[in-house]
Amino acid sequence: MFDTGNIQQIEMYQNVFPFIGVTTNPSILKREGKVDVWEHFRKIQQIIGPEKSLHVQVTTSRFEDIVKEAYKITHQLGKETYIKIPVTMEGLRAIKQLKQENFRITATAIYTMAQGDYAIMANADYIAPYFNRMENINIDAKAVISHLGARINECKKQTKIVAASFKNMGQVMTAFECGAHSATVDPSLLVDSLNMPSIHEAIDRFQKDWESVYGKGVTLL
Numbered sequence: 001m002f003d004t005g006n007i008q009q010i011e012m013y014q015n016v017f018p019f020i021g022v023t024t025n026p027s028i029l030k031r032e033g034k035v036d037v038w039e040h041f042r043k044i045q046q047i048i049g050p051e052k053s054l055h056v057q058v059t060t061s062r063f064e065d066i067v068k069e070a071y072k073i074t075h076q077l078g079k080e081t082y083i084k085i086p087v088t089m090e091g092l093r094a095i096k097q098l099k100q101e102n103f104r105i106t107a108t109a110i111y112t113m114a115q116g117d118y119a120i121m122a123n124a125d126y127i128a129p130y131f132n133r134m135e136n137i138n139i140d141a142k143a144v145i146s147h148l149g150a151r152i153n154e155c156k157k158q159t160k161i162v163a164a165s166f167k168n169m170g171q172v173m174t175a176f177e178c179g180a181h182s183a184t185v186d187p188s189l190l191v192d193s194l195n196m197p198s199i200h201e202a203i204d205r206f207q208k209d210w211e212s213v214y215g216k217g218v219t220l221l
């Protein structure tokens with residue numbers, strides 16, 4: 001998934017990189033300025049189409065308010081929108097209640113095995129373990145993701161792991177190796193992964209070799 005609220009990035013990269021949806025949070029949205037959020041989300045929905053998922057995070061922390069926000073989000077954007085809810089005491093209560101009412105839930109801000117386990121048992125559709133943020137505080141992100149994958153299988157749950165919070169592509173690959181079903185990544189990291197000097201050097205060499213035989217400007221066209 002793309003971890004961005006930037007319309008241009010979504011438009012530009014959705015036909016380039018593997019892509020199943022868009023995740024946002026209040027910090028990601030802050031980068032877009034004080035936009036009309038409903039209009040902004042509808043624009044994103046229009047661009048990505050109904051086959052891709054949109055994950056919108058609640059901005060409140062009390063159970064009653066989280067539930068109300070979930071209602072507002074689905075009223076504005078449709079029942080297929082995933083409600084991102086941080087795994088706290090109040091958040092879990094809201095996840096449980098909203099799952100009973102068939103809302104789609106992405107449980108987020110997961111730093112520990114315990115948080116992930118609670119969200120799995122509450123039947124969250126996605127759980128988002130925060131890879132880089134775990135590493136920053138010396139929590140073993142690999143162990144957490146592996147544990148959560150095993151827990152989902154043991155308990156025969158439908159929950160999918162969407163690993164999140166990445167600062168480099170090595171972390172993304174490691175998350176997949178540990179059993180993450182998907183990852184949400186800032187598109188600029190994906191772009192960087194194709195901008196390695198060795199890739200460009202190889203292409204330059206091919207071009208030079210070709211031109212040395214056939215001349216500049218000649219192609220297969």
Ligand code: E4P
Nearest residue numbers: 003023025128133164165166
């Ligand atoms: C996505 O669901 C998360 O909110 C996001 O990946 C967090 O990323 P950060 O740690 O770079 O803020």
